[in-house]
Amino acid sequence: MSAAEGPLVVGVDTSTQSTKALVVDVATGRVVASGQAPHTVSSGAGRESDPRQWWDALCEALRQCGDAAREAAAVSIGGQQHGLVTLDAQGEPVRPALLWNDVRSAPQARRLTEELGGAKFWAERTGSVPAASFTVTKWAWLAENEPEAVRATRAVRLPHDYLTERLTGECTTDRGDASGTGWWASATEAYDPEILAHVGLDQALLPRVVRPGEVAGTVHRHDLPFSKGTLVAPGTGDNAAAALGRGLRPGSPVLSLGTSGTVYAVPRHRPADPTGTVAGFADAHGDWLPLACTLNCTLAVDRLAALLGLDREAVEPAGGVTLLPYLDGERTPNLPHAAGLLTGLRHDTTGGQLLQAAYDGAVHALLAALDLVLDEDADRSAPLLLIGGGARGTAWQQTVRRLSGRPVQVPEARELVALGAAAQAAGLLTGEDPAAVARRWDTARGPVLEPVERDGATMDRISGVLSDAAALLERGTD
Numbered sequence: 001m002s003a004a005e006g007p008l009v010v011g012v013d014t015s016t017q018s019t020k021a022l023v024v025d026v027a028t029g030r031v032v033a034s035g036q037a038p039h040t041v042s043s044g045a046g047r048e049s050d051p052r053q054w055w056d057a058l059c060e061a062l063r064q065c066g067d068a069a070r071e072a073a074a075v076s077i078g079g080q081q082h083g084l085v086t087l088d089a090q091g092e093p094v095r096p097a098l099l100w101n102d103v104r105s106a107p108q109a110r111r112l113t114e115e116l117g118g119a120k121f122w123a124e125r126t127g128s129v130p131a132a133s134f135t136v137t138k139w140a141w142l143a144e145n146e147p148e149a150v151r152a153t154r155a156v157r158l159p160h161d162y163l164t165e166r167l168t169g170e171c172t173t174d175r176g177d178a179s180g181t182g183w184w185a186s187a188t189e190a191y192d193p194e195i196l197a198h199v200g201l202d203q204a205l206l207p208r209v210v211r212p213g214e215v216a217g218t219v220h221r222h223d224l225p226f227s228k229g230t231l232v233a234p235g236t237g238d239n240a241a242a243a244l245g246r247g248l249r250p251g252s253p254v255l256s257l258g259t260s261g262t263v264y265a266v267p268r269h270r271p272a273d274p275t276g277t278v279a280g281f282a283d284a285h286g287d288w289l290p291l292a293c294t295l296n297c298t299l300a301v302d303r304l305a306a307l308l309g310l311d312r313e314a315v316e317p318a319g320g321v322t323l324l325p326y327l328d329g330e331r332t333p334n335l336p337h338a339a340g341l342l343t344g345l346r347h348d349t350t351g352g353q354l355l356q357a358a359y360d361g362a363v364h365a366l367l368a369a370l371d372l373v374l375d376e377d378a379d380r381s382a383p384l385l386l387i388g389g390g391a392r393g394t395a396w397q398q399t400v401r402r403l404s405g406r407p408v409q410v411p412e413a414r415e416l417v418a419l420g421a422a423a424q425a426a427g428l429l430t431g432e433d434p435a436a437v438a439r440r441w442d443t444a445r446g447p448v449l450e451p452v453e454r455d456g457a458t459m460d461r462i463s464g465v466l467s468d469a470a471a472l473l474e475r476g477t478d
């Protein structure tokens with residue numbers, strides 16, 4: 001059936017919109033089977049998903065992989081970061097998970113930053129200044145708004161922890177995903193007792209942080225297409241998994257275009273940005289992963305294309321139109337209450353120009369943060385690695401090329417997060433470094449699009465609108 005040369009492993013990406021599973025041949029990196037099933041996210045004031053839906057989607061994605069999954073010797077799960085999963089005494093969700101793009105906890109983020117020593121304290125202690133995305137702010141929001149849910153909670157998990165635990169029966173997480181909670185100190189690489197006490201969270205409710213290369217457990221269920229004893233790797237957050245899947249080395253920045261837009265790179269030092277633009281995450285490897293994240297990327301641009309009745313590729317040069325597509329509020333720049341903003345409209349403005357302006361607004365935010373993510377002496381002309389669902393779109397590719405002026409590499413491999421999880425699982429079997437596995441698999445293989453002249457005028461125009469409209473964007477629509 002699979003005609004694989006080596007043992008098989010399963011890599012999973014449980015991200016905001018769907019769960020994807022790949023069965024991968026450890027010897028060659030060839031994807032021998034794959035599956036995908038969608039999730040739903042609430043709309044309105046917050047962004048929530050039922051964790052049980054992630055489990056059902058995982059089961060469905062594995063079912064689509066057929067017999068190949070049954071042959072797998074190890075599995076690993078990469079997942080959307082930060083989501084707050086609260087479980088009761090039976091291990092059932094107390095309420096839906098609060099997701100990374102739910103900005104209701106922006107006041108708690110501000111309050112926690114002030115109460116515990118300010119932005120510099122947080123950056124030095126945890127690597128990051130709390131934003132509404134971080135789990136610690138969601139826990140504080142829950143304590144204020146739904147104290148009965150907090151009282152009923154017997155376990156607190158991240159999305160990838162929840163699924164890993166259902167596979168193994170063991171409560172585990174990893175340093176990469178733990179570093180996005182706000183209660184894991186990058187300075188000590190351990191949970192931070194002072195922060196936990198401050199938000200009234202008992203450390204006993206948290207999972208054990210499994211070391212890179214350690215086994216998290218074995219599959220203990222009979223209702224999945226795995227053989228008994230299949231090894232389960234620690235898993236990690238989706239960005240850290242993609243970094244593993246790329247076998248990332250210092251000097252190669254990644255720009256990921258999915259529900260979130262992210263930009264990250266491997267640094268030489270532990271990151272600690274007191275401005276809060278760069279989150280100082282740990283990676284899944286033992287190193288660090290400074291990252292900036294936007295809330296409005298592919299979904300926001302697709303929403304504008306739908307409003308305009310246009311195909312997502314039907315762009316025309318934007319002219320003087322500026323569109324900040326902050327439909328969900330924004331994290332980078334830090335404007336959690338902002339809404340979308342359009343300026344520069346004329347009688348002859350076309351729908352295609354408006355759509356291009358939306359791409360420009362989304363990419364501007366990521367490129368403006370890129371300079372802060374990179375080490376000072378990083379080569380600013382090295383190719384940007386473009387990944388995530390949006391990387392397949394010509395309009396996305398062209399916008400990134402034009403606004404960055406850099407070469408852009410688009411890997412042929414579509415699912416870098418799931419491949420990174422698979423590389424982590426493969427490392428458990430072979431004893432290899434997962435990043436070396438990914439390099440052996442040549443996961444970054446793909447065309448390099450030559451640089452074009454940088455459109456600095458558009459970058460400057462968008463920066464100007466951001467600064468002129470600061471009061472409006474901070475206030476939002478309320």
Ligand SMILES: Nc1ncnc2c1ncn2[C@@H]1O[C@H](COP(=O)(O)OP(=O)(O)O)[C@@H](O)[C@H]1O
Nearest residue numbers: 015016017018258259298299388389390392393
């Ligand atoms: N061919 C394509 N061109 C442009 N965008 C695409 C294409 N295929 C998928 N997408 C975008 O990819 C997004 C999903 O990307 P993905 O990285 O899977 O998201 P997530 O990991 O957040 O669930 C969709 O919102 C869609 O807009």
Ligand SMILES: O=C(CO)[C@@H](O)[C@H](O)COP(=O)(O)O
Nearest residue numbers: 015016080081100258259260
């Ligand atoms: O919040 C972040 C990173 O800090 C996001 O990148 C989430 O991890 C969600 O990722 P996608 O579902 O967009 O892949």
